[in-house]
Amino acid sequence: MRDVSPDETAYSGLDDEELMQRLAYRDLVAFRALYDRYGNLVYSAALRVVRDAQIAEDMVQEIFLRIWRKPESYVAQRGRFVTWLTSVTRNRSVDEVRSRGRRFRHETASPEEQERELPASEQDDPALTAELSDQRRLILAALKQIPAEQREIIELAYFGGLTQQEIAERLSQPLGTVKTRIRLGMQKLRAALTPELKWEQN
Amino acid sequence: MKCEETKDLLDAYALGAVDQDDAYRLERHVADCLECWEELNKSRRTAALLSLSVPIHPAPDHLRRRIMARAQMEEARGERRHLLPRVRPTWRSAVGAMGVAAVGALFFASLLQVQVAGLRGDKNDIAQELTAASTQLEQQRQIVAVLSASDSEKISMDSAALRSQAESVYNWSRDSAAGFIVCNNFPVLPPGQVYQVWFTTTGRVEPVATFVPHADGGCQIPMDMTRVDWRPGGIGISIEPEGGSSSPSRGWFAYASFDEGSRRQGTGLHFAVSAFGQ
Numbered sequence: 001m002r003d004v005s006p007d008e009t010a011y012s013g014l015d016d017e018e019l020m021q022r023l024a025y026r027d028l029v030a031f032r033a034l035y036d037r038y039g040n041l042v043y044s045a046a047l048r049v050v051r052d053a054q055i056a057e058d059m060v061q062e063i064f065l066r067i068w069r070k071p072e073s074y075v076a077q078r079g080r081f082v083t084w085l086t087s088v089t090r091n092r093s094v095d096e097v098r099s100r101g102r103r104f105r106h107e108t109a110s111p112e113e114q115e116r117e118l119p120a121s122e123q124d125d126p127a128l129t130a131e132l133s134d135q136r137r138l139i140l141a142a143l144k145q146i147p148a149e150q151r152e153i154i155e156l157a158y159f160g161g162l163t164q165q166e167i168a169e170r171l172s173q174p175l176g177t178v179k180t181r182i183r184l185g186m187q188k189l190r191a192a193l194t195p196e197l198k199w200e201q202n
Numbered sequence: 203m204k205c206e207e208t209k210d211l212l213d214a215y216a217l218g219a220v221d222q223d224d225a226y227r228l229e230r231h232v233a234d235c236l237e238c239w240e241e242l243n244k245s246r247r248t249a250a251l252l253s254l255s256v257p258i259h260p261a262p263d264h265l266r267r268r269i270m271a272r273a274q275m276e277e278a279r280g281e282r283r284h285l286l287p288r289v290r291p292t293w294r295s296a297v298g299a300m301g302v303a304a305v306g307a308l309f310f311a312s313l314l315q316v317q318v319a320g321l322r323g324d325k326n327d328i329a330q331e332l333t334a335a336s337t338q339l340e341q342q343r344q345i346v347a348v349l350s351a352s353d354s355e356k357i358s359m360d361s362a363a364l365r366s367q368a369e370s371v372y373n374w375s376r377d378s379a380a381g382f383i384v385c386n387n388f389p390v391l392p393p394g395q396v397y398q399v400w401f402t403t404t405g406r407v408e409p410v411a412t413f414v415p416h417a418d419g420g421c422q423i424p425m426d427m428t429r430v431d432w433r434p435g436g437i438g439i440s441i442e443p444e445g446g447s448s449s450p451s452r453g454w455f456a457y458a459s460f461d462e463g464s465r466r467q468g469t470g471l472h473f474a475v476s477a478f479g480q
Binding site for chain 1: 210220
């Protein structure tokens with residue numbers, strides 16, 4: 001256990017948006033509270049894309065320091081903080097993988113190999129709120145419901161950073177099939193996650 | 203792009219899986235079509251939820267310590283908005299800067315004692331950061347002093363090359379004995395070459411600083427003028443070998459005259475290559 005000063009326990013009562021507002025005052029304790037809440041999640045999101053612990057650490061450092069320097073880059077009206085944070089992490093990590101080019105391991109490993117490297121774990125993050133943990137379970141359940149061939153393509157696109165064309169080449173499937181599978185899979189996902197999407201809109 | 207084609211692509215676009223041409227055409231359509239825009243938002247929110255689905259791996263403890271130490275250090279430097287480029291001052295300003303750097307390093311060292319212990323193996327990096335931090339702090343102090351001075355002035359420098367995209371502006375304050383150059387689109391120089399800044403007057407050209415712009419061609423170059431005990435008639439930038447030269451070896455890359463008349467006309471065009479006999 002790390003030391004928790006009385007100061008820090010007071011911050012656990014603040015929601016994400018309030019912590020972000022505190023960052024505008026250069027409040028380091030708020031920054032630490034935000035990291036303690038989402039450091040694991042951001043690290044995991046980066047690792048899911050870059051598949052290298054060292055690069056994932058670099059991503060986490062860059063993203064959190066960017067938030068520290070420019071808290072105003074998060075606009076509350078556009079959606080919930082946590083999904084903004086993990087989306088930013090995914091986007092930045094995909095850029096990193098792309099900029100490292102095709103020699104990068106991730107580009108050369110087959111999708112099956114990639115999945116074996118990082119087996120999906122059911123382990124939960126104790127730092128997340130019960131609400132968010134529940135939501136994660138719902139999303140994982142929704143993903144399990146859609147056919148494996150659709151899920152695989154969606155994950156290759158989103159986490160692998162591949163275009164439809166690249167996925168078609170990688171999997172030796174016609175481009176039309178890839179496009180259809182993305183559409184069908186996303187439709188099912190959207191239907192299964194309707195309550196979560198409403199929340200996201202607020 | 204029509205609605206039908208757009209709707210076929212929205213999910214792939216939200217997942218980041220369409221190529222640049224299609225992405226561009228889709229964005230153009232969505233800009234004008236409210237219905238497709240709403241559909242796109244739904245796709246985007248669905249895709250964003252995927253980012254929450256990742257298997258959890260605990261982030262290492264040393265990462266937390268490193269990030270917190272850096273945040274605290276940036277706060278102490280007051281440099282959270284932007285980082286300054288590398289500046290290699292010539293002896294003229296280096297003498298003054300080194301004194302400040304020494305005091306600054308002690309100040310930051312005391313602030314960071316606790317943090318340094320947590321940064322295993324990074325001690326050499328920290329020592330370098332401390333020196334860099336105190337130099338940057340001094341540079342920022344100069345910039346703020348110039349901008350907030352009541353006698354703050356600025357002048358655009360003209361680029362010698364025709365059709366050059368390079369822009370540079372010199373800001374200064376005589377009261378603060380400081381100035382700085384802001385540049386944009388400066389060409390990246392081959393290894394072994396730097397830009398060098400000079401003050402000029404008739405028959406006299408004195409080096410002020412050398413610099414290497416950011417990779418994007420931008421820069422902010424602060425200049426200490428406490429030791430410039432004469433009144434310069436102009437400011438010039440030339441391209442020199444690394445380490446700088448004692449006199450400009452070629453013509454100006456950019457130049458501005460402080461002459462009132464040319465400043466009013468806004469040209470400042472004194473390509474005084476002849477000023478130093480070239």
